[in-house]
Amino acid sequence: MTRITSISLRRVLDSRGNPTVEADVLTESGGFGRGAAPSGASTGEYEAIELPASESIAKSREHAVPRLEGLYAGDQRAVDNALRAADGTDDFSNIGANSAVAISMAAAKAAADVLGAPLYQHLGGAFRGENFPVPLGNVVGGGEHAKEATHIQEFLAAPVGAPSVSEAVFANAAVHAAVADVLDERGVPAAKGDEGAWAPPISDAEAFEVVDEAVDRVESEVGFEIRFGLDMAAAELYDDDAEAYVYGDETKSADEQIEYVAGLVDEYDLAYVEDPLDENDYEAFAELTDRVGDRTLICGDDLFVTNVERLQDGIDAGAANSILIKPNQIGTLSDAFDAVELAARNGYETVISHRSGETEDTTIAHLAVATDAGYIKTGTVGGERTAKLNELVRIADDAV
Ligand SMILES: O=C(O)[C@@H](CO)OP(=O)(O)O
């Protein structure tokens, strides 16, 4: 039986050393599931609310746990509806999206445990596990994840031609290593940013050269196509008062930003561009998508925040052609699934994603396989990133 008998919540460390929420769910027959909430730094204006971990835990113990005990862990909608009812707001500002998502993921894992099925199969059904997402691997980054580095937040290796997910994961690690070599040859010292990407003190223009070179080197070694992409996190670059994108001493109007990004897509044959424009500018997103959407993915992260209403607005406007899915942006797995389904029905590609603050939790690897997502963005190196990448390798090897 998957009836929930108890839920424990505790504070654990995330990869930045901040407290986050971990949930354990136990069922009547001894099923066990554990989930931990990630945390963003370049958070979107419209995301569900993360509360301080202790506050979120106290509120959830009082309001959510009593409603959840006795429900079936396998009835994910009922669990997630109870979380929403316990919170009573649209954005989880009462109990915190951090506790909500930890409990939602832990319940799914407890149900899978009772069934004796891998999580991806419990979530996605018997016919999942054949297709794997292309991992987008952050190899150079700055922005909110490393202050003295590039303005663009993430340069992402995209091994689109890899014959297997394992080869793709290793190719990204090789690009990460090749970037270190290229930087070394140029005499550029580099620390690492929050997600384990190199965070060199160089201009965006030089970062393009470095990543392009590193990708070329690895591509010729492995013999399959590797492209690259970006997360521009442009809402962080956008200054509302100046109505412009600010790159240090330079600024760009929305039209100039569209021109700039369209030029980059062509010059570097970019496979992927996330948040190239401000989160409130559907129109500019639509214009850019119209120009380059036939040859690259224009992905909405802060634009859509895994929210079906914002995604529907984007679909109506023709803004973007793909969506980033972060369960903690919306608070539950059910909401994240709804966003994936709406995207799929409208021909939008799905990219399942980590946060810059992460834990060892591997739910997103299973979510990507369960939803047949085309891509997963979960870093390249570092234990909290390799936890997900290695889980994908295990799923492919039928070893979960
Ligand atoms: O912007 C993003 O896509 C994410 C993850 O890379 O960063 P953060 O978790 O800081 O929002």
Ligand SMILES: [Mg+2]
């Ligand atoms: Mg992003």
